[in-house]
Amino acid sequence: MQLKLLNFHKIISQFATNILGAFVALIIYQSTGNFTWAFAYLTALNILKIIFTRIFYHIIQNKPQLILLIRIIPFLIYSVSILLLDTEYQIFAIILILVFQSLSEAFRELPHEYVFNYSVSGNVGSLTGVTRFFDYFGVIIAILIGGLFLDNLSKWVVVCVSCFSYLISVIPLFIYYFKRRHNTGFNKDSVSDAVISYKEIKIKKHQLEILRDKVLRNYFFVYFFICIFDSLMNVFSLYLFKVSAESYSFSAYIQMAYNGLFGLGCLFVGRLEDRIDLTKIVVYSCLFSALLVMIVPFVVNIIYIEIALFGALGFLYSFISIFCYSRMTTRCKILGVNNKALYNRTNSSRYSRILIDSLCMFGPFMLVPSFFIMGGASIFCAYFIPKKEEQSRQYIVDFLQNNKMY
DSSP states (O other): OHHHHHHHHHHHHHHHHHHHHTTHHHHHHHHHOOHHHHHHHHHHHHHHHHHHHHHTHHHHHHOHHHHHHHTHHHHHHHHHHHGGGGSSOHHHHHHHHHHHHHHHHHTTHHHHHHHHHHHOOSOHHHHHHHHHHHHHHHHHHHHHHHHHHHHHSOHHHHHHHHHHHHHHHHHHHHHHHHHHTTSTTTTOOOOOHHHHHTTTOHHHHHHHHHHHHHHHHHHHHHHHHHGGGGGHHHHHHHHHHHHSOOOHHHHHHHHHHHHHHHHHHHHHHHHHHTTSOOHHHHHHHHHHHHHHHHHGGGGTTOHHHHHHHHHHHHHHHHHHHHHHHHHHHHHHHHHTOHHHHHHHHHHHHHHHHHHHHHHHTTOGGGHHHHHHHHHHHHHHHHHHHHHHHHHHHHHHHHHHTTTTOO
16 A cells, blocks of 8 residues: 555656756756856755765654655745745855755655665565656656746746645655554564574674675665766756757756656566566666767757657666666565665765766866766676676575585
8 A cells, every 4th residue: 555655656746846856957057057056056966965864864764754744844945945046146045945955855765765665575676667657757747847837937836836736745655654653564674584594693693794785885886887877867958058049848858758768668677577587688778878878969959869869768777777776675675784775776876976967067068078978887887787786696695505604
């Protein structure tokens, strides 16, 4: 039941928060006329998300449903702050948006992951595909409507629609939490029987700690290189505004193609992942993604080609995303560290974005090289992902079968 409520919350809340949220960097660039401000904002946003997640980590882990309800406060403040960008209080507005959007996002990313983690067992791949589909279906609707709204309507209308929609989405999930919050095992990370049985064996307990560190470190670095792609949409949108006429609608169509094909791809790949080994397909997806992302900046004014490229990139990325997420959650649940793995995954994505956004802060001349950096990271992932996946698998097999015990 909780998974159904989470999916309902995701589709409505993603719609609510992305009507404006998907365009904040563009709004800041349009208001200031300065790329450095836009990328400084994006860099600082992820730094603050890391800080806020660390500060509120324990309550996020233990009461993610409550955090999702509380999120309405920073979400409302940063949405209203966007309206100040068109006034003489521009710098103050950017600071307010930065602080409260980062807090709002910190109150979204891990809570979503933890509620999903507490709700599922069994076929993680297919369930992950379904919930990712709901995630991005809401984004698609928001981007399409948000782009049209921003081109044609007052931002006040957008803020009101956003906040009301978000509140509707989160109330059922919070009621579910409130009724079950005292149940044994509710909001608890799972752990395998094998690991529990080794708790009293001193040497195995020591080995388990070492094993957990190795596996968590592997997945942190895997996601660091994968998630360099997460900067693609912001970098492209700002590059588009640099070389073409400013149009939120144009940017919206590109984002809709990417997120739409990613969501549909997740639904397809989730079902496929439970049936076949996707390793080779993931390798080819990384290589094709590298080629496509390096073509993107050279056809920026040809909208139909860009839509096709971003649709293909979103679909290819779904193979990489579902494969790595499913493998990570399955293995880390065995070790009882899935929450830590999700925490590392979320932060590694933020560090990747900080890397790309901070490079682009130096000026518009860094925009095109950033596409090649993303392409290079994707090529590296074609080698790195299967290597680290096999390494993590072997670590766990050795531990469970008492190989290399001494």
